Amino acid sequence: MSQLPGIEGAKQLAAYTAVDKHILPHHKIIGIGSGSTVPYVVERIMQQGTELNKGRTFIPTGFQSKELIIEARLNLGDVDQYLTIDVTIDGADEVDAQLNCIKGGGACHLREKVLAEAAKSFIIVADYRKNGKYLGENFAHGVPIEVVPFAYAKVLQNLRSVLGSPNASLRMAKAKAGPVVTDNANFVIDAPFSRDLIKDPSSLLTKIKLLTGVVEVGLFCNIAQAAYFGNQDGSVTIKRVEGAKVIEESIAAS
Numbered sequence: 001m002s003q004l005p006g007i008e009g010a011k012q013l014a015a016y017t018a019v020d021k022h023i024l025p026h027h028k029i030i031g032i033g034s035g036s037t038v039p040y041v042v043e044r045i046m047q048q049g050t051e052l053n054k055g056r057t058f059i060p061t062g063f064q065s066k067e068l069i070i071e072a073r074l075n076l077g078d079v080d081q082y083l084t085i086d087v088t089i090d091g092a093d094e095v096d097a098q099l100n101c102i103k104g105g106g107a108c109h110l111r112e113k114v115l116a117e118a119a120k121s122f123i124i125v126a127d128y129r130k131n132g133k134y135l136g137e138n139f140a141h142g143v144p145i146e147v148v149p150f151a152y153a154k155v156l157q158n159l160r161s162v163l164g165s166p167n168a169s170l171r172m173a174k175a176k177a178g179p180v181v182t183d184n185a186n187f188v189i190d191a192p193f194s195r196d197l198i199k200d201p202s203s204l205l206t207k208i209k210l211l212t213g214v215v216e217v218g219l220f221c222n223i224a225q226a227a228y229f230g231n232q233d234g235s236v237t238i239k240r241v242e243g244a245k246v247i248e249e250s251i252a253a254s
């Protein structure tokens, strides 16, 4: 299905397959996530045709996805107008066996979580490198934590000395002197945790969120209904919630 080589091909494959399965003609309000996989989601949605898309509204998770929606000439909305979204499709930095995710590598996880929770169905798209058994297995940067600028030093101190993340650090910008500033004018801390501390991500999420000054944590627990991973051989691995279980299946390369 994908004509692109390597990692880009894997991202495109995951995105195209997820759109084909989850963005159906009756879906009118659609959440668009952030990151380098999501442009392929928009590409596939556009391939569904102008007629179908003119009756739909697309809600972005940040500046990047807003631009994608505008450039594609799709109808733009916001989550304060549409409290219920039919489907949100988004990328992830890592997904575990239970469909818990680390998100926020692009500092968009606050808005992403609002759109994920507002969606009747929240679907992840990623390449095979993000498909793990437990969080922190491959993604070593740590859990992204959005904080109000005024409180960042105190949150850092608490993460290091109370919550057990000695290497927690303020995310610095690459082409600007100073910290990364989110779409909500906040800072981001990246906090790596040992396997022992992150093995129960819901409990860790609660502890981090209770630190005064934390706005949102890039741990998405029990929110995703399915995750699509494009593989190197052209197949797609799907993990999806069925009842109380997560089922894993594969679609062979076409």
Ligand SMILES: O=C[C@H](O)[C@H](O)[C@H](O)COP(=O)(O)O
Pocket: 033, 034, 035, 036, 037, 038, 090, 091, 092, 093, 102, 103, 104, 105, 106, 107, 108, 109, 112, 126
């Ligand atoms: O803040 C950014 C998001 O959580 C992204 O969805 C995540 O970083 C994955 O991005 P990518 O598709 O580029 O790997």
